[in-house]
Amino acid sequence: xxxxxxxxxxxxxxxxxxxxxxxxxxxxxxxxxxxxxxxxxxxxxxxxxxxxxxxxxxxxxxxxxxxxxxxxxxxxxxxxxxxxxxxxxxxxxxxxxxxxxxxxxxxxxxxxxxxxxxxxxxxxxxxxxxxxxxxxxxxxxxxxxxxxxxxxxxxxxxxxxxxxxxxxxxxxxxxxxxxxxxxxxxxxxxxxxxxxxxxxxxxxxxxxxxxxxxxxxxxxxxxxxxxxxxxxxxxxxxxxxxxxxxxxxxxxxxxxxxxxxxxxxxxxxxxxxxxxxxxxxxxxxxxxxxxxxxxxxxxxxx
Numbered sequence: 608x609x610x611x612x613x614x615x616x617x618x619x620x621x622x623x624x625x626x627x628x629x630x631x632x633x634x635x636x637x638x639x640x641x642x643x644x645x646x647x648x649x650x651x652x653x654x655x656x657x658x659x660x661x662x663x664x665x666x667x668x669x670x671x672x673x674x675x676x677x678x679x680x681x682x683x684x685x686x687x688x689x690x691x692x693x694x695x696x697x698x699x700x701x702x703x704x705x706x707x708x709x710x711x712x713x714x715x716x717x718x719x720x721x722x723x724x725x726x727x728x729x730x731x732x733x734x735x736x737x738x739x740x741x742x743x744x745x746x747x748x749x750x751x752x753x754x755x756x757x758x759x760x761x762x763x764x765x766x767x768x769x770x771x772x773x774x775x776x777x778x779x780x781x782x783x784x785x786x787x788x789x790x791x792x793x794x795x796x797x798x799x800x801x802x803x804x805x806x807x808x809x810x811x812x813x814x815x816x817x818x819x820x821x822x823x824x825x826x827x828x829x830x831x832x833x834x835x836x837x838x839x840x841x842x843x844x845x846x847x848x849x850x851x852x853x854x855x856x857x858x859x860x861x862x863x864x865x866x867x868x869x870x871x872x873x874x875x876x877x878x879x880x881x882x883x884x885x886x887x888x889x890x891x892x893x894x895x896x897x898x899x900x901x902x903x904x905x906x907x908x909x
Contacts, residue, residue, distance in 0.1 A: 615702055617664040620645060620718060629655040638768060642667075644777055646717040646757070646764050649676075649708075654716070660705040669703075669718040670696040672745070674754065676712035680705050687742055692750055694788065696741040715757045717781075724782055743791055756784050802840045805830060809837065809849070813856050818880035823849050858894045861887075865903045872899045 616622075620641050624631050631637075635652055638645065647654055662681070671678060671689065678689045681704045682697055689695055697703050699721070745753060760780045767774035812826055826849065827837040834849075841849045857879060864875045876887035891899045 615662050615664060617666060617700065619666045623663075623665065627657045627660055629657060635765070638764070640767075640774060642720065643723045644717075644719045644764070644774075644781075646715060646761050648713075648715055648758070648761050650713040651761070656705070656708070658705060658708065662702050662704045664700050664702055665697070665718065666699055667718040667720050668697065668699050669716070670694065671714060671716050672753065672757065673712070673714040674750070675714070676709040677707070678705070678709070678712060679707040682741065692745045692747065694743040694745055696743075696788070698741070715761070717757070717760075719781060724778055724785065743788065743795065745791060749787070749791060753784065753787060756780060756787070760784070802844055805832065805837070805840050806844045809841065810852065810856070813853050817853060817857050817860070818878070820880045826853075854890075854894060858891060861891055861899065862902070865899055875899065 618626065624636055624641070628636060630653060633653065635647060636645075636654065671680070672694045673689045673691060675691055680687050680689060680695060681702075682695065683702055687693075687695055760777060763773040763777055763780065767777065808830060809826060812829055816826075823837060824834045827834040830837060832840075838849050841847060841852060845852065847855075861875060861879060864870055864878065868875075870878065872888065873884040876884040879887065881887035881890070888898050888900075891897075891902070895902060897905065
């Protein structure tokens with residue numbers, strides 16, 4: 608019986624080179640140890656891929672680090688548009704594809720086998736994360752160090768055909784890169800947990816105190832952070848500003864009062880901390896495209 612071809616191929620570095628790289632005879636792409644390790648600079652080295660790359664699995668781990676331009680990659684069911692200072696790690700045997708690389712792309716691509724770095728606890732931790740945690744945005748203060756290490760690795764790799772000692776150094780440099788990335792991941796994970804906790808506390812404060820018409824600085828003071836920091840956390844976590852969260856909570860309470868009580872618009876305005884009913888009506892309409900009275904009539908018709 609004829610064996611069926613798998614829908615998603617698993618490719619060794621050599622098969623990948625032969626199937627998807629146009630300039631596959633280039634010296635850089637024919638290093639004797641390419642199945643163990645490979646690296647190139649998007650800016651300095653010509654590796655012409657046949658894009659878009661279809662979904663496939665690799666027998667090696669790989670990562671890209673973007674310092675300029677844009678790359679679109681898929682990892683499992685997650686899609687990533689990688690821009691400046693973005694890093695994406697793809698463990699071996701994961702389904703991946705590449706859709707697009709901009710002409711101004713700069714940064715680094717690297718692949719390596721498990722055996723090349725040996726028993727590396729940092730690598731094992733990274734490999735067990737869910738796909739969207741394999742993405743990192745590298746803080747600007749850490750970029751120069753990472754670029755220095757990867758540039759040094761590229762140079763050693765290019766010299767290693769003539770100098771085998773350079774190839775032996777590569778695994779040590781790569782282990783340092785992996786350790787640096789792991790520490791960045793841990794810091795970002797810790798920061799994400801802290802930000803989530805601050806957002807939760809902020810929402811609780813707003814629910815309790817929105818009738819006082821406090822400004823952002825007063826909420827930030829209660830959270831012992833600066834107004835700018837509060838706005839940054841809320842924006843990163845929700846895509847909204849702190850003021851928008853306050854508005855949404857206030858409007859939601861107004862809708863409840865309009866729906867469930869017989870209070871007049873003026874009474875609701877005062878209940879919610881507005882001293883001017885006409886201002887309350889404008890505030891409500893800006894968020895709903897309906898005045899409070901029209902909203903109540905619309906609810907009554909339902």
